[in-house]
Amino acid sequence: MSVAVELRHISKRFPGVIANKDVSMSVETGTVHALVGENGAGKSTVMKILYGMQRPDSGEILVNGTAVHFKNPNDAIDASIGMVHQHFMLADNFTVLENVILGSEPKHGITIDFAAARKKVVEMAAQYGLDIDPDVLVEELGVGQRQRVEILKVLYRGARILIFDEPTAVLVPQEVDDLFNALKGLRAQGMAIIFISHKLDEVLRVADDVTVVRAGSTVAEVKSKDVTARQLAELMVGSELPQPTTHGDTRRPEITLALKDVSIPTKSGSRDLISKVTFNLHAGEVVGIAGVEGNGQAELVEAIMGLREYTGVIEFSGQDMNHLSVAHRRDLGIGLIPEDRQRQAMMMESPLWENRILGHQRGKPVMNGFVLDKKTTIVDTKAIMEEFDVRAPGPQTLAAALSGGNQQKFIVGREMSKAPSLLVASHPTRGVDVGAQGAIWEELRRAREKGMAIVLISADLEELIGMSDRLLVMLRGAITAELDPAKTTPEQLGSAMTGAA
């Protein structure tokens, strides 16, 4: 096999920082080559250099053995490199065919030769197994099909080396399968495919080779069949992976949260959203709520926080909370990490220091009586950003400018800063990179040791088993099983969640 593209000792500096340092990788024809790394490790910079969007300060790029110097993406396209962007660049009111040929239309005098274009596109689609109707409007297509149009666009321009930037981020599982089949088809046709991702299980499924980037440099190039997801993750972080574990029994006698027959009836009278949920949670204890998403976990959180009407009784430290508002419950010392951080926990167009106030606007340190204490808030925001490694220029940065993982770290830091006696944590590590995940677990562990009671909801079964003192399984709104995490495997938990056990 021949090498389709090779990067040799590429370095790139931005004023004051090094984005890439000595990056080398070589991609063979007829393979899928994954480029993995944490958010901000420099994957995107590598790809921007390869696609001609940025020029390296040093190092060289070889395509099919010849050194190339790209000034812009057009040069890269001429060298048969194509990029399938994460965010599609399609005209909705154009047909698939029109979108594919847009910008490089075959001409017939001064008119577009649609017949020739159609023939070529249909042939291509058949050849690469990218089944799609060329005459349907793009606005009628689903996400997976749109992606297919993007791939066809790139192929139509003669690409033999295809870069996929986080292609699965927007897809549902079924569409991921379709994409991977398409990738295998392309590979069989002798294409070289570069697959950027941080989802390691997907990488191992589809890639032949894997290059790992860490802190701007390539640290390893391995065959995917020789590594496990865990080993890859460790290469990405550069140290042993954090484990979701807790040590010993820190449970205290006092009961922090007690639910008695809590139900949320629907107005239509059909099945309750949650039904007769009863459990006690002690100080220093973590109770994990397991369940396939949509089985009442979100509603349970909303009931505990007072965001939804319910029947039954919810007590906090022995006090009946039923008639307390969300604000009062928060005042009592309940922290919340909601499942959808952007929608439920942030003001995206406000600076971080204002986001620091959100949910804590009723007291110190951000308020002095009824007056906002901006100075203290900014200082406090800085402290949270440092402690939780929130990577952003400063408290004045808009929340929208942060990556998802950094937003999540910020929210966790904000909720922990008040040292609540109860923390309701929905998917606290969803979408964050491995390093941040470890840091969040560590915070939860420390808080637990100090006596914080935690309701943990997660789709990550290892996290649930590792972090919880007790597991409750929710199915169709009811608690159907209680498991001891020490004696439960992810497989057992999984089948309990679907009601198979």
Next chain:
Amino acid sequence: MKKLKLSTVLLALAAPLAAAVVSIIISSVAVLASKKSPFDAYKTMWDFGTTSGSLMQVLNTATPYYIAAVAIAITFRAGLFNIGVEGQLRLGAIFGAYFGAKFILPPVLHVIAIMVIAMTIGGLWAAIAGYLKVKRGVSEVISTIMLNSLAGGLSSYLLANYFVDRTTDSNNMSTKTLPKSGQFPNLMPLLNKFGVADQPGGGVYGMLVFAIALGFVFWFVINRTRFGFELRASGSNPIAARFSGVNSRRMTFVAMALSGAVAGLAGLPAVLGDTHAFNMGFRTGIGFSAIAVALLGRNNPVGMGLSALLFGFLEVSSRSLELIDIAPETYVIMQGSILLSSVIAYEVVRRYKITLQSKELAKAVVA
């Protein structure tokens, strides 16, 4: 760091400058279309508008605009849109004028009492829309527009049938004249002390001072208090606000009522400072122009002040256009083009800022 500051300043100036250039071009085209020279038009406006008599009228025009704009800004910050300021200020003014003439109180207290009446009426009127929104899900935009029509009819009806002062037999129906204690003193005597000569047209409304104070209070409450934070939070992300313990329904209601209360004051500068009664000549359209003032001023107290002055200046100075045979209504085109181009320019700059921040961040993260 200093470099960054410079670019921030340039960025802040970019939008208004771009908007000014574009709107001057549009306005010039409008003047050219009537076969007149835009330069003559601008010069005439400037010469007329900068006489001290005109400037006083500019201030008097801008004062109610400003108060009404503050009222609208309150709802904008809460993610709502109170189009009903016109009706609220009208009702506030007529009730304030009518009841204010019914009793006598010591000077300052009397004025305060009238203001409280006007605020209460304006607030209650807007609270109807707030109630409908919270309890029935009626869009406040629709309900306040309808309430405007009702307020217009109601005020005419009340004036003609109940509030009219029958002791005078003027053609201009009017409420009874306010006693001296219920009139807001004019700033003219004060200006005289600084060597400003009297001008025909009635001097400068004392409520100008009140409007400036209102702007400061608005800024403080919105930006520096818990209430203001919760109001802004429910405006920028109502779901997150609810998750954070803000009662967003109550906030919607309170913001509407508060906006109406402030709006109720916007008709008073003329009533308390000039006519000393509510009559048929009560100025219409303040509440609508104020929407533009609030938008142009970006809900910022200083920005709204500048835009209220600009609108006032255009309105007053354009009266001179008749002298050179141009329709004075050209100022409406000017106001419109300024508003449109500035809204667009600010949006462009806002997007550019976010991109810029993301880039800075990308660098910071790689470091």
